[in-house]
Amino acid sequence: MAVQGVQPFQMFIMVVFLAALVTIWLIVKQYSGRIRNKLHADRRIEVMQELSLGTNESLRIIRVDEQEFILHAAKNGPASLHPLNQLVTQSLPQQTGIESLLSASNSQAPVPEEDIPAFLLKKKTRGR
Incomplete structure (x- = not known):
């Protein structure tokens, strides 16, 4: 053959x-x-950005129906969800312009601890 x-x-x-x-x-x-x-036009939830805070913690910015949230997730703890728009508007100064940013009269008093989310107050300890 x-x-x-x-x-x-x-x-x-x-x-x-x-x-x-x-x-x-x-x-x-x-x-x-x-x-x-x-x-994917019908999706209502979108992960905008993700940040690793360590081996056991992460932050995510999530958009749900044009509203943004920050999600703190820990490996062995409960996740917490906070509206991002409220956090940003609370931290922005009321005046606009470079003069207002540089002036000493614009300094804001520190935010009381009860207004700060718990995950921002935790201090990371390594090897202790």
């Missing part, structure tokens, strides 16, 4: 198939953002 080599028509089919795969890959790569937005 004689073994036949690769026919020119088979080479042509292989080149056309690979060209079609590369073309589809380029189209998907170019329009991946639009495709992803259409597939």
Whole structure:
């Protein structure tokens, strides 16, 4: 039984198939953002940013229906959720402009401890 080599028509089919795969890959790569937005248009919860505070703790900024929250999650403790818009507006000065930021009259009194979320008051201890 004689073994036949690769026919020119088979080479042509292989080149056309690979060209079609590369073309589809380029189209998907170019329009991946639009495709992803259409597939996930009904999502109401979105993780905006994540920050690791250590091996056991993390902070996440989450958007739910155009409202932003900060989520503190610990490995062995309960998670806490705080509205981010309230935290930001409480810490921003009422006056605007560079003069108000540089003036001594704009200094605010420290926030009482009961207004600060508990996870911000905890001090990290390593190896103790």
